[in-house]
Amino acid sequence: MRLKHYPIDGKFGRFGGRYVPETLIPALEELERAYIDAREDKDFKRELDYYLKHYAGRPTQLYYARNLSNAIGGASIYLKREDLLHGGAHKINNTIGQALLAKRMGKERVIAETGAGQHGVATAMACAALGLKCEIYMGSKDAERQRLNVFRMELLGAKVNKVDSGSQTLKDAINEALRDWITNVKNTYYLLGSVVGPHPYPMMVRDFQSVIGREIRKQCMNMLGGMPDAIVACVGGGSNAMGTFHEFLDSKVDLYGVEAGGHGLASNTHSATLCAGSEGVLHGMLTYLLQDEHGQVMDTHSIAAGLDYPGVGPEHAYLKSIGRVKYVNATDDEAIDAFMSLAKYEGIIPALEPAHALAYTMKIAREYGKDSSIVVTISGRGDKDVEVVQRYLVERSTKR
């Protein structure tokens, strides 16, 4: 069985599945049928390609980070520049795809969750471009921390609903979006932002994001004359990583998923679900979770809001279980250092999420050695993070 062909019956090994209230089963079945139908339809593909090219700005470049590579003195590091996309992150690959699908299904209303606001903004953009009504659920703590993103979504025509339940962050925003969907199941499309949730979301979001890996493969053929030795991407829910890895699952390329180590795994304030979590069921899927001994889901921490999630996509859980992808982590500190390095050496300010992937890449570049090449996906740009980084640096300098 080729790894590319998963899921089988909605499962990646034992992971994934559909653990949802019965009301959502007909909606998920309808969604799966509609998606498979669209996937086979040339007109749908043509329309998707059109928007990805002319609206989102694909293909994105694969850039040889010469200065950074020389400074480290090891493998050649190549950056997959998803930060150059419209909206500044890979999220638009998925939101355009699903918004087109929602339209095709005749749904009048789109809902989505957002943590820091990246997926919310990308959903609002896609809905504005395609003329769909859009509501975004956002934890009230996140909305407070990311006030500008709330305004951005509103500018783009979305209604932002703040969620006061639970920990008032991303996981609660997903809970509330699921409750909305249960209530308005007939006319509403739930546009999930990562490779998480019940089947078919992990498969569908991965498929929409797998354009990243397909482009990397082609670009590597042109620039390197073959495959890279390793590919690295950050993992929160895991959509940019699944999109990056999927094309290479059945190859021999080393794959690394980098989770958010926060203050370090020993501190218990992190979001490294695959590195430190255990199996459980949340948001409709069987996967790895950060949970206590009783099965209550825990609060997580990362300096990168987009990695701050106590679950992870079930396909990642499967790839971990069979050892195909190595899941590692980088701390807040390491991510900040990588963020600074890329700005200094290449004039590129990455988002803090891919700064984690970059931090790990910089760690292994020397081990791989001069004759090898490593591709790292820069899933978004760092404009949103400059204030956080500034504050972090001030705090760090007073501590030292």
Next chain:
Amino acid sequence: MSRRENPIDRRFRELVAKGEHALIGYIVAGYPDEHTSIEVARAMIDGGVDILEIGIPFSDPIADGPTIQRASYKALSKGITPRKALEIARSIRGSYDVPLVAMTYFNIVYRQGVDRFIPLAKDNGIDGLIVPDLTYEEADDVIRIAHIHDMDLIFLVAPNTSDERLNRVASVSKGFLYLVSVYGTTGERDIFYEYTLDAIRRTKGLIMGRVPLAVGFGISKKEHARVMINAGADAIVVGSAFINIIEKSNGSRDIMLKGIRELAHELKQATRGLV
């Protein structure tokens, strides 16, 4: 193997013999605190509840509306655990002959281990188990282990469940089949639409007597209970309406317990056909 009749089946049989329908009352274990949640259960049973449903709080209850979310969150912040919730069940069962059904989300069961949780629940007096995010496709192991321990695994269906699927779910559901009355989460509602009654009639017709039909979500008044029973419900489930009484009593124990007893009594009268 001959097995004893499960207490839930027996309770339905007794009620049918009396020409009554069942009132199922829901408590959140550990809300407003451990000890008081036992008193709440007693007040419900004194008021006439036939089967008690005990919610074991979970951090992310996606099928629940704001009322039960708040109660679960509060119970968790006061330190309730699945094990303590089962001790509450044991304590209730020690003084009342009322069938107990546990309601919790699948992660709670999965985390303890299905093969550990189910016998532990049974030992503490739980006769049935409702897991709102466990669909029957994912339930093979749970069905098998529940059967071994004579635990009634109770499945849910919804107004948009197809006839074919409803038929399959009805054939695996033990104790009763739980019909979610509305599109939405738990929580009191003032009005119900015709689609709810249509769903009750359709479900009742498809079950063909295999298992009793309980209807829940949003029911708070005797009038609701009446129309649902008239449409074919064998039992009604009431939860948030009781929790709202606890919230509104502002810590006055007597007012709270009296209110709960009275609501249970009123609803029970409706299930006797006396309203």
